[in-house]
Amino acid sequence: MMQVILCLLQDVAIKQLDRNGVQGNREFLVEVLMLSLLHHPNLVNLIGYCADGDQRLLVYEYMPLGSVEDHLHDLSPGKKPLDWNTRMKIAAGAARGLEYLHDKAKPPVIYRDLKCSNILLDRGYHPKLSDFGLAKLGPVGDNTHVSTRVMGTYGYCAPEYAKTGQLTLKSDVYSFGVVLLEILSGRKAVDTSKAAAEQSLVAWARPLFQDRTRHSLIADPELQGQYPPRGFYQALAVAAMCVHEQPDMRPVIADVVTALAYLASQKYESDAEKVQSPCLDPGTPTRTKGDKERKLNGGRGSERERTRKLK
Numbered sequence: 001m002m003q004v005i006l007c008l009l010q011d012v013a014i015k016q017l018d019r020n021g022v023q024g025n026r027e028f029l030v031e032v033l034m035l036s037l038l039h040h041p042n043l044v045n046l047i048g049y050c051a052d053g054d055q056r057l058l059v060y061e062y063m064p065l066g067s068v069e070d071h072l073h074d075l076s077p078g079k080k081p082l083d084w085n086t087r088m089k090i091a092a093g094a095a096r097g098l099e100y101l102h103d104k105a106k107p108p109v110i111y112r113d114l115k116c117s118n119i120l121l122d123r124g125y126h127p128k129l130s131d132f133g134l135a136k137l138g139p140v141g142d143n144t145h146v147s148t149r150v151m152g153t154y155g156y157c158a159p160e161y162a163k164t165g166q167l168t169l170k171s172d173v174y175s176f177g178v179v180l181l182e183i184l185s186g187r188k189a190v191d192t193s194k195a196a197a198e199q200s201l202v203a204w205a206r207p208l209f210q211d212r213t214r215h216s217l218i219a220d221p222e223l224q225g226q227y228p229p230r231g232f233y234q235a236l237a238v239a240a241m242c243v244h245e246q247p248d249m250r251p252v253i254a255d256v257v258t259a260l261a262y263l264a265s266q267k268y269e270s271d272a273e274k275v276q277s278p279c280l281d282p283g284t285p286t287r288t289k290g291d292k293e294r295k296l297n298g299g300r301g302s303e304r305e306r307t308r309k310l311k
């Protein structure tokens, strides 16, 4: 259960753990241990904790914009959907948090519970990973995996980990791919309200990865076509590699960071922004015929582009 209270010096969020015996207590200890040792701008800060009798409380810095999930799914009326630049900023920041756990922490840490509700947003949509109760110290020496009970969240769990319980850094990369797909598509990792073929995001998206003419079917309708097609294709390619069935074929998180940091640095100007600042400065690239066509039909893309989307 999560409560948010106001302290004199800083806003904090307090998590009261369910009093459910051994597992709850273990998660509490792991959370406190991990967050006391690990510090990075893309990890949430633990301010304090309380263990008294069977009461277990965790006190975190307050993340004013909630979780990524709150901004992607079931938006309340009037809540603005995330724009393209913000989505890329969130994806790149979350990948940096994971890179810290995998590559900078000694020994490496496998996060095991990467999902949109565990990526919290600070002011300016700065993302921070939270909830380390399931985290595991990664393999050391020549070992490539640690064996463990299968835990985590359905829909984000790498298939080989679900089958064998063998946990590797690549299990986290798979979960990251699912998160990236959610950010690009606005769909949930698992959505039982959809038709059977569309319930699993990965199973639904996989056949579409191969066919470039159908990529726009994956794009979140809330983006209203306001994204760079090339950047979208590149981000989708990263997601496709991360959710590869074979763990060895998935990229290491450092390469994901490089790709997403580049995409986040390429600021996309929406049609509305272009209309608001029509004065061209000397550095502004000349408008293309495609741009003009998009404007003329209300920002919905050229006739040819729209036909392609409908295919």
Ligand SMILES: Nc1ncnc2c1ncn2[C@@H]1O[C@H](COP(=O)(O)OP(=O)(O)OP(=O)(O)O)[C@@H](O)[C@H]1O
Residues within 6 Å of the ligand: 001, 002, 004, 013, 015, 044, 060, 061, 062, 063, 064, 066, 067, 069, 070, 117, 118, 120, 130, 131
């Ligand atoms: N530090 C925080 N600041 C502000 N809001 C927070 C903070 N931590 C969590 N929340 C909010 O509380 C919600 C619930 O978090 P919680 O970790 O209890 O559950 P969950 O992430 O949805 O699921 P799980 O229990 O599997 O982690 C989050 O989705 C987020 O909106």
Ligand SMILES: [Mg+2]
Residues within 6 Å of the ligand: 117, 118, 130, 131
């Ligand atoms: Mg959580």
